Amino acid sequence: TSRVDSALADGLSSKVKSLxxxxxxxxxxxxxxxxxxxDIYMAAILGDVAHAVKVLTNAENSFVLxxxxxMLMNVIGNDQTPFIYEKTGNEYNVxxxxxxxxxxxxxxxxxxxxxxxxxxxxxNSIVAGDVKQSIYRWRNGEWSILGRLLESDFTExxxxxxxxxxxxxxxxxxxxxxxxxxxxxxxxxxxxPEFNGSLDxxxxxxxxxxxxxxxxxxxxxxxxxxxxxxxxxxRKKDGFKKKILSFLPEIIKQCQDDGYRASDIGxxxxxxxxxxxxxxxxxxxxASISEDEGKRYNFNLLSADSLIVGNSDAVRFIVxxxxxxxxxxxxxxxxxxxxxxxxxxxxxxxxxxxxxxxxGELEQKYFPxxxxxxxxxxxxxxLFTLSESIISFFxxxxxxxxxxxxxxxQDQVLKYMNENGSDLKGFIAWWxxxxxxxEIELSGEQDAIRIMTIHKAKGLQFKIVLVPFISxxxxxxxxxxxxxxxxxxxxxLSIIGAFPVKYNKEMQGTGFERxxxxxxxxxxxxxxxxxxxxxxxxxxxxxxxTFPRNKxxxxxxxFSTLSASSSDxxxxxxxxxxxxxxDFLLSGGNVYEQGVKHRNSGAAxxxxxxxxxxxxxxxxxxxxxxFSGGSLLRLDEEKGLSKAYYGTVLHDILxxxxxxxxxxxAVDSAVxxxxxxxxxxxxxxxxxxxxxxxxxxKEWFAPGAEVLTEPEILAGDGEIRRPDRVVxxxxxxxxxxxxxxxxxxxxxxxxxxxxxxxTGLGYQVKMAALWYVEQDKIVEV
Numbered sequence: 001t002s003r004v005d006s007a008l009a010d011g012l013s014s015k016v017k018s019l020x021x022x023x024x025x026x027x028x029x030x031x032x033x034x035x036x037x038x039d040i041y042m043a044a045i046l047g048d049v050a051h052a053v054k055v056l057t058n059a060e061n062s063f064v065l066x067x068x069x070x071m072l073m074n075v076i077g078n079d080q081t082p083f084i085y086e087k088t089g090n091e092y093n094v095x096x097x098x099x100x101x102x103x104x105x106x107x108x109x110x111x112x113x114x115x116x117x118x119x120x121x122x123x124n125s126i127v128a129g130d131v132k133q134s135i136y137r138w139r140n141g142e143w144s145i146l147g148r149l150l151e152s153d154f155t156e157x158x159x160x161x162x163x164x165x166x167x168x169x170x171x172x173x174x175x176x177x178x179x180x181x182x183x184x185x186x187x188x189x190x191x192x193p194e195f196n197g198s199l200d201x202x203x204x205x206x207x208x209x210x211x212x213x214x215x216x217x218x219x220x221x222x223x224x225x226x227x228x229x230x231x232x233x234x235r236k237k238d239g240f241k242k243k244i245l246s247f248l249p250e251i252i253k254q255c256q257d258d259g260y261r262a263s264d265i266g267x268x269x270x271x272x273x274x275x276x277x278x279x280x281x282x283x284x285x286x287a288s289i290s291e292d293e294g295k296r297y298n299f300n301l302l303s304a305d306s307l308i309v310g311n312s313d314a315v316r317f318i319v320x321x322x323x324x325x326x327x328x329x330x331x332x333x334x335x336x337x338x339x340x341x342x343x344x345x346x347x348x349x350x351x352x353x354x355x356x357x358x359x360g361e362l363e364q365k366y367f368p369x370x371x372x373x374x375x376x377x378x379x380x381x382x383l384f385t386l387s388e389s390i391i392s393f394f395x396x397x398x399x400x401x402x403x404x405x406x407x408x409x410q411d412q413v414l415k416y417m418n419e420n421g422s423d424l425k426g427f428i429a430w431w432x433x434x435x436x437x438x439e440i441e442l443s444g445e446q447d448a449i450r451i452m453t454i455h456k457a458k459g460l461q462f463k464i465v466l467v468p469f470i471s472x473x474x475x476x477x478x479x480x481x482x483x484x485x486x487x488x489x490x491x492x493l494s495i496i497g498a499f500p501v502k503y504n505k506e507m508q509g510t511g512f513e514r515x516x517x518x519x520x521x522x523x524x525x526x527x528x529x530x531x532x533x534x535x536x537x538x539x540x541x542x543x544x545x546t547f548p549r550n551k552x553x554x555x556x557x558x559f560s561t562l563s564a565s566s567s568d569x570x571x572x573x574x575x576x577x578x579x580x581x582x583d584f585l586l587s588g589g590n591v592y593e594q595g596v597k598h599r600n601s602g603a604a605x606x607x608x609x610x611x612x613x614x615x616x617x618x619x620x621x622x623x624x625x626x627f628s629g630g631s632l633l634r635l636d637e638e639k640g641l642s643k644a645y646y647g648t649v650l651h652d653i654l655x656x657x658x659x660x661x662x663x664x665x666a667v668d669s670a671v672x673x674x675x676x677x678x679x680x681x682x683x684x685x686x687x688x689x690x691x692x693x694x695x696x697x698k699e700w701f702a703p704g705a706e707v708l709t710e711p712e713i714l715a716g717d718g719e720i721r722r723p724d725r726v727v728x729x730x731x732x733x734x735x736x737x738x739x740x741x742x743x744x745x746x747x748x749x750x751x752x753x754x755x756x757x758x759t760g761l762g763y764q765v766k767m768a769a770l771w772y773v774e775q776d777k778i779v780e781v
Contacts (some may be wrong), residue, residue: 173220310436647740
């Protein structure tokens with residue numbers, strides 16, 4: 001002890017105190033540096049990618065569409081009358097901006113001058129939104145712009161806040177439930193220890209949540225069940241989900257027994273993966289029910305995934321068959337054909353595993369007789385006819401086929417042909433790049449149960465809403481790639497500016513703590529808002545299921561709110577449009593049930609007239625599609641073709657010929673497109689062979705040159721010019737324009753202009769020629 005006392009007297013005490021002070025002063029900066037260093041390599045990669053994108057866009061004189069807001073903001077600056085709006089050539093005095101709660105800070109800065117100018121000129125503008133439905137923060141939506149910033153940026157005299165206090169969507173019991181739940185729930189969370197001292201209050205966001213209903217509305221029903229089981233498997237997430245899924249068919253059947261249609265039902269989920277689970281389960285259930293139940297109940301389903309045309313097995317089969325036409329030896333594609341053929345449900349006996357060595361044998365076993373010869377025979381047909389031939393031959397157009405997807409696919413085929421021609425390889429490339437991701441356009445009256453995410457449901461409403469998996473986390477993810485941006489305020493980290501770091505508890509006790517707390521509070525707001533959007537979609541009935549596993553999950557928070565006494569929380573619920581939530585708890589507090597189920601009193605919707613199959617018309621007597629108005633000039637086939645029309649057809653055929661070997665295919669395409677009668681095909685082939693056999697014309701269609709047919713050239717006057725043919729050989733260009741009438745002086749001016757355009761583009765023009773095809777005359781310039 002004496003030695004310790006001696007050491008303390010000699011200055012140990014001050015040294016220890018200095019050491020503690022050094023630790024206390026520096027630990028925050030040390031932890032900040034540790035957090036930043038952990039992700040600095042990722043940030044460096046992001047910086048390199050951003051720099052590469054900037055270099056590329058600058059070189060192409062373009063910019064990333066997502067940067068439009070930043071660009072406008074930089075141009076506008078702080079000008080009160082930004083010139084960019086004046087230069088648009090339009091003048092608007094009044095503005096209405098909807099869904100304003102999802103506006104980003106950059107968007108608001110760009111909108112603000114418009115609003116200020118409108119008000120300054122004595123006009124009124126409207127900003128519509130609901131901060132309780134702000135669920136797009138991940139898209140930079142900022143609720144506080146509507147909640148606070150508008151009132152601070154504009155004087156009180158210039159802003160009038162008008163809450164919409166009447167609910168015209170839902171029945172009274174639904175409205176009372178939501179009024180009470182979303183008054184109590186924010187108040188409970190505001191009392192959480194982690195939000196002590198927070199200036200932001202969730203209750204302030206929900207201050208105007210209470211709504212009334214028109215006097216003529218009665219009824220409404222709510223049932224929320226907290227699923228539990230002694231079964232060990234059911235205590236796991238997958239087990240809980242399986243149990244909840246088993247409840248859904250009975251609820252759907254009960255609702256349809258009460259007079260509701262399938263289209264009156266919306267199933268809302270937090271994640272797309274959950275929508276897929278529900279879709280798969282209900283599809284399997286629908287396939288397993290008896291024929292009588294199948295007639296009595298409608299289990300037709302619509303979801304985002306089911307509306308993606310590329311997800312249709314029938315469409316996948318058609319595309320695989322097209323690929324087979326291009327390359328008949330591709331074993332992988334042949335296996336895909338077999339797989340999708342069975343998945344269409346029109347043929348049984350599909351093997352779960354297909355061995356490449358057995359592909360040929362399985363094709364013989366399952367495909368219609370003569371499939372190989374058939375695919376070869378349709379190779380030269382136009383895209384649309386080729387596709388319809390596949391549909392017909394393989395029986396994809398019968399009752400029970402995926403009519404909507406097949407019809408939409410054929411629409412896309414026609415659209416592609418109009419814009420790009422009948423190129424099978426080109427279509428396959430376009431389909432795989434972008435076409436397969438398009439959503440099938442269906443009538444809003446389609447009688448089917450909708451399955452969608454809560455985000456997609458925003459702005460919609462359903463008579464019956466099911467929320468099967470109320471289980472998402474209210475707290476931000478602390479695992480994985482959940483990054484938030486921080487702005488260090490102390491050197492040396494302040495030098496790097498804004499920086500992305502992973503959200504985790506290590507941020508507490510550092511200079512980043514305010515970002516941690518802000519993200520935590522915002523996450524709770526996001527998830528309360530998600531619950532609000534889901535529950536307020538319901539018009540007449542609301543069903544929900546939870547399987548809480550920890551206190552931060554939506555289900556646990558929901559049931560803790562349902563069991564909370566408003567009086568204990570000092571929250572006023574004596575309004576006639578509110579209820580005491582614990583009064584409606586049953587089954588030991590695991591079921592909340594409010595209201596009574598009534599039969600659907602609304603007028604029944606008219607039955608939809610839907611095609612049960614996809615009709616295909618084959619043979620030479622089928623109607624032929626015309627893709628140009630010029631075809632109207634033709635005469636009937638008994639009298640032959642008009643001279644003007646035949647010239648137009650020859651012009652189109654020549655545009656599809658690169659070398660002499662292409663003549664037959666180009667003529668066949670014209671026949672299949674209905675541009676040329678079948679009887680005239682052979683004569684036309686011989687005529688074209690003769691036309692291109694001359695000394696000059698033979699060179700124009702000889703192999704080994706780069707050939708551009710109707711290339712688009714942007715002229716100095718801003719117009720697009722298209723010479724019929726440009727042949728580039730040995731760095732020298734020959735430009736040719738076809739003519740099918742008499743000689744005119746303007747023809748010479750035209751070909752001279754084409755020559756000057758090519759010269760201006762840096763080409764050495766060897767020859768510019770007018771080819772009067774019918775006269776077999778060439779005029780060189």
